[in-house]
Amino acid sequence: MLLELRKIEVVYNNVILALKGVTIEVPEGNVVTILGANGAGKSTILKAVSGIIAIENGKVSNGEILFAGKRIENKDPSEIARSEISLVMEGRELFRTLTVEENLKVGTLIRRGHKREIGKDLEVIFQYFPILKERKRQVAGTLSGGEQQMLVISMALMTKPKLLLLDEPSLGLAPLIAELVFSEVEDINKNLKTTILLVEQNASLSLPISQYIYVITNGLVAYKSKAEGIKGTDISQYYLGMGA
Template sequence: MGGSALLVRDLSVGYGPVRALRHVSLEVPEQAVVTVLGANGAGKSTLLRAISRTLSFHGGAVTGGTIGLGGRPLDRLPPDRVVAAGVCQVPEGRRVFARMTVADNLRAGALGAPGGREARARALRRVHDLFPVLAERAQQRAGLLSGGEQQMLAVGRALMAAPKVLLLDEPSLGLAPLVADRIAATVREINEQGTSVLLVEQNAALALRLASHAYVLEVGEVTLSGPADELAASDEVRRRYLGVVDEDAAADASQARTTHPTLTRWEA
């Protein structure tokens, strides 16, 4: 799948005495979309925070392992230098600057990014091409945008830093299905333009359609990994993350209910 863009090896993370990640390893190749699946509390957001070096803001710390981008260690860099190195995160919940205008939110995303005025202008054109509504509402306060538009702004703000790797944390969360599909199409377009994507997403069906490779996190450990289409066909993944129930098991359960009906009340 091409050369290695982002490499995480044997990563462990703790929040005080609580171990959140245990020896997690994954790879995001150049110009690929890789997804991380898992239930709430599995450690998905913690993984992204460790990569972006924002764990300390949440009371966490890396206790072991390495993180590198294109062979360059990111482990000891402050968050702004991680962005300058080419890794930018879009956190869960959109997190736009609600009182600032759309234009100012985008300008904030370019702070500390490599390149000068021309590079910022090029990044802004890219964002407006991807999300024309952000150009139309440039002078509107971000807090007045719809949920879907705020998510577009959050992604656009990250793209202003011209990242090599984009970290997306639950981009479809709380969005209507049509809006989530629009965000997914944009993620695919961003990737086709040359940006690698590490996607954390509870909508497993959507994530597996977008990704070429997938990892499953359970209680802070990688328990499954492989090509996304293979995981999508896995009975375990289909049952646990795609809501697909084995037909034979469903038939057995139905027969059991018929043979042994459930009591509706206690009798003396």
């Protein structure tokens, strides 16, 4: 198991219990999707794994997070990033006034890599997202929503993660663009062998590229299943509270 969350609880500001004992397993090479309604605790799971909760005055107050067998809960986010876990946050956080290429290079600062090697990595990424190559001198703030999503995923990939944490990549994208992003995410998983823990509200998009799904409601795992054979429309009705 590449990543294991064992009965983790997360509290914010020492009072708000956002996760109430969540157990999730992410096998190496798989795509595991976390589904759930607004406020269920999906992003909190990714923030706990990446250590970012500390910045928001949150902490794992119970349970364990294991990455490649090592405990990582409540570790410093920079230390976790160096252990090859990369988070793409909700809302496409990038450097709006820097160019596409400059944004891509920011992520390599923690790698201290050679220039030539970084150039090669850029070319690999441009194969997945050729539009970014065309736009590499464009200021990132002027990219379309879909292009920005491709850029933040690419920024994360530049750190060469073993585990990629993706928070709602389809949010606010037109259906066709969201499909394009998901098909690239699938290719990245298959070709670069990157293990992916994905948070989504869109089950129809995420199910076909996932091996396992978890439904989170109110800080708890309400349902866990292999993705195969599950219909996106059925499962989304379930977690969006529109019936069973």
